[in-house]
Amino acid sequence: MSDRQQHWDSVYRDKNHQRVSWFQADCQAEAAEINALDLPHDSLILDVGAGASRLVDALLQEGYSQLHALDIARDGLVIAQQRLGDAAANVHWHCADIIRAELPRPIALWHDRAAFHFLTDPADQQAYVRQLRLHLAPGGYVMLAAFAINGPAKCSDLVVEQYNSEKLLTTLGEGFALIHSEQRVHVTPAGAEQLFEHCLLRWAG
Numbered sequence: 001m002s003d004r005q006q007h008w009d010s011v012y013r014d015k016n017h018q019r020v021s022w023f024q025a026d027c028q029a030e031a032a033e034i035n036a037l038d039l040p041h042d043s044l045i046l047d048v049g050a051g052a053s054r055l056v057d058a059l060l061q062e063g064y065s066q067l068h069a070l071d072i073a074r075d076g077l078v079i080a081q082q083r084l085g086d087a088a089a090n091v092h093w094h095c096a097d098i099i100r101a102e103l104p105r106p107i108a109l110w111h112d113r114a115a116f117h118f119l120t121d122p123a124d125q126q127a128y129v130r131q132l133r134l135h136l137a138p139g140g141y142v143m144l145a146a147f148a149i150n151g152p153a154k155c156s157d158l159v160v161e162q163y164n165s166e167k168l169l170t171t172l173g174e175g176f177a178l179i180h181s182e183q184r185v186h187v188t189p190a191g192a193e194q195l196f197e198h199c200l201l202r203w204a205g
């Protein structure tokens with residue numbers, strides 16, 4: 001088991017997942033942003049580093065039928081599965097490291113909230129980008145949120161890579177068009193403010 005997997009498994013095993021800094025009680029706003037892309041409801045959507053996030057719940061409610069949730073920590077996914085109950089059978093679950101996971105394709109929407117920024121080794125970042133470019137559909141979207149340049153330098157005791165939209169575009173390489181980016185403040189359960197850069201990009205393919 002890799003150090004990365006051990007770290008994240010212990011986070012979900014030892015902490016209250018509703019008290020971790022990234023917890024969001026409600027993902028309706030994100031689901032509405034995804035709806036605004038006007039994708040057919042049988043489009044393949046992958047949530048990278050989904051953990052125990054409630055985004056899958058919101059997207060199931062919206063009627064998306066090809067949802068894939070991937071995380072390196074099995075326990076994070078199990079929390080989501082138990083919360084969903086029978087509806088968990090309508091999601092494809094992948095317990096894997098995104099940089100070497102077997103992924104479905106073609107992905108219409110690659111969603112990542114606060115997973116990519118944990119990759120600080122350029123070789124790992126490029127492995128992530130290879131996965132993205134290999135599995136994203138032509139015309140596919142990337143919705144990615146990472147800590148902003150002036151945001152936190154660490155999360156879950158790990159150093160992160162901070163981004164703005166220009167740096168993200170450079171990291172992803174040619175072929176991506178930035179549709180929209182903005183900085184947003186996330187308020188943690190402990191009341192701290194964290195600045196995120198939210199980016200929506202589209203791949204020419």
Ligand SMILES: C[S@@+](CC[C@H](N)C(=O)[O-])C[C@H]1O[C@@H](n2cnc3c(N)ncnc32)[C@H](O)[C@@H]1O
Nearest residue numbers: 008022049051053071072073097098113114115
């Ligand atoms: C800060 S949490 C965000 C969780 C979720 N996206 C949310 O918004 O609630 C980061 C998540 O990414 C997962 N993660 C970290 N590195 C990963 C990797 N290399 N491959 C897959 N998942 C990873 C962690 O296990 C954790 O669930």
